[in-house]
Amino acid sequence: MTALFFKEWIKLRLIWGLILAGNAAFCLYLFLDMRQQFRIEHAEMLYYQASRIGRLFYADLQYVPALTGAALAVAQFAPEMAKGRLRLSMHLPISLDGLILIHLTIGLIGLGVILAFDLAALAATVGTFFPGAFVHSALATAAPWMLAGVAAYLGGVLVLLEPCRPLQVVNLAVAGGLVTLCHLSTRFNGADHALPGLALMVGLLLPAVLLPARRFRDGGR
Amino acid sequence: MLCLTPRFAFAALVMLVLAIAVPAAYTLVFGVEVAPTQLFYSPVRKAFVFREHHGAHDFIYADQHGERFDRRTFETQIPFIYYRNMDLWGLLPITLDGQTFDAVTMRDTRQILELAPREIRDRRPEIDVYPLLEANPGRARLQFPEDVFRMTADAMEFLNVDTNTVDTDLTTRFTMALTAAGFAFPAGLVAGKPTILKPLDEGYFLVDAAGAVFHVKRVDGRPQVVRTPIPTDLGIRHIKVSETRSRAFYGLLLTDDARLFLITYDAYRLVPLPVESYDPDRMAYKLLLNPMQATAVFGDEAMIHAVAMTRDFQPFDRYARPVPGTADMVYARLARWLFPYTVHLDEHNGGYLTWRLTDHGWTGVAGIGIALLTLLAVERWRRSPWRAQWPKLVLVVAGGLFGLLACLLLPERRAID
Incomplete structure (x- = not known):
């Protein structure tokens, strides 16, 4: 198991670092953009826009987690599927489900670190200009976007592991549907009540990923 | 059973996504929008x-006795609503019950107050930070102050918006004014209309921990706090605050048991409104x-109700009629057969995305039967062994068309799965 972690770390560290750097650059942009707004506009108007009109100053962040999740899935599983390299790992003395779940654990830890960084940066940015209530609201508003990141990662794996093209399209539609549901709300705290149900649906992706993995092992049957 | 788990998880996921997406797509393609009935x-x-809408451009204008008229005649029946059109048509001033009204009088004496479900505090998200406007701005328009307030466990705390730091002086002055008036912290409800797009500012109504209602304003920079006689x-x-130049009512007050009151400027007297x-x-x-009467109008997708009242809010006439809606239209009837239920994830009557399940009763059950027969026909055509089909049968029984589609989209199960 340690060897698998090590193998995945060696494979992912460069691209993971690049994705993290990309997220950091985006968060810096988010901070500078909000600082610029406070420079050119009266603060009381920005408070009004944020709390009453419902303007989300950090709305640009919403698709970043999904892109991050999808990129990480491709970085981790595209090389495994190229020329069927995953089959080599299948010779290890570990069950197929165990093998895939270890891969997913590594990917989810990597994704979790990046998403936690995004949330921390969001809290720091909003907290610099607004009081605590706005920070809590921003974190709750961004929660379904983070969930979309997990859905995009697991959905990406679901698509990549599937050996049959038409079923890849089905898996892509399911993953896309889930990511879309996570982005349905356009207002702050709008998804607070929907989050448990969305989390449950995204949670179903975890065991579902084992299905295409088994089909891959069995040669696409 | 364990070896079924990935298939079950995937099938359940596909079925859930379909249960949301397919009815939404169906409505997008075939749905008909029907405007709510307007009743006066x-x-x-x-x-x-x-005015009743029956889809497309089919509008009916009529009265409660069934007499129909054209749009212009309809508008002349409710001159206080369409006073500007009446003025353009040269029909003003108008004399009703011995009183004569011109356009200016009508404009200044009419008022509309509304409380929608999505406005109720517990049905929408809110960031509990508010601007307290200067009620005597000394200029033509209201303007936002450079501070906001929030109610903490023991203070009305003001923050400077430029520095995002607590304004100790303002916090002390307003907290002391509230405490002197008998306010029991923490606040239970903060109600106001925090916008400058209104003719005047009446500040906020604060409900304290004991249920007492306090009225707080900023006048010439100083706190003005009134403990209202509204029962605790x-x-x-x-509380929906709605400031108007007529200064007759502060707004509407809704209770937990669905009673509704007007809050008057006359010593905060409450006027009960009809809520049957x-x-x-x-x-x-x-x-x-x-100036002649008040009318309360409320309804849902099925019925609309109206109560006509005298100016002192004594009901003298009531009327209710069904709303045409879309339920009887062909596309809606077909949807009830096709889909056993619909899963909605939307902001229905509120500001939060919520999950809702709409079941379609016996027609939905019949739809499940049709889906089952379709599945059996497909599997017979595929010459699938019957024993291997029970998970699919369970899926179709649970999801009707959605389950059937999930079965067709799922890869065929091998013995090794």
């Missing part, structure tokens, strides 16, 4: 008049005021 009391006709045991759910058949979680309540 006509001071001209002394009867209720309405009312069980206040929401009113459900604040489903219905928007509209109160139309003019």
